[in-house]
């Protein structure tokens with residue numbers, strides 16, 4: 001009996017760090033669901049028009065739009081809330097690091113809900129294991 005308890009205690013100790021790591025890797029910001037990330041990808045690559053300047057995989061296009069998959073954020077700390085706000089407002093010429101402008105919502109007709117989904121995808125681009 002004692003042996004068994006010791007064994008399970010040891011097992012728990014051994015497994016805990018692995019579980020914590022997996023959770024950390026997969027966890028999304030509060031309010032963000034995997035469905036939003038999936039929907040956001042469709043919008044990013046479709047009606048959101050984002051790929052026109054940020055490239056088909058969000059890695060950026062020279063002289064059009066910056067890489068969104070790296071950990072370097074030009075205009076914010078890159079939190080989920082930051083990204084939502086950024087997409088809503090775009091980047092006016094006087095704030096752009098390159099003089100290139102991003103219109104609000106990328107010039108697309110996305111609804112505010114859709115912007116939240118696109119932001120979930122953009123967040124995942126730079127934080128995810130994908």
Ligand code: HEC
Nearest residue numbers: 048050053065073074075091096097098100101102105106
């Ligand atoms: C007309 C081209 C264009 C389109 C379309 C566009 N962007 Fe941008 N985006 C830019 C430019 C230009 C910047 C700012 C570059 C700079 O400051 O040097 C930018 C910046 C950003 C940033 C901030 C990056 C950072 O490092 O802080 C995010 C996030 C972003 N865009 C997301 C999107 C999303 C999502 C869409 C689609 C809804 C989109 N963009 C559509 C051109 C575009």
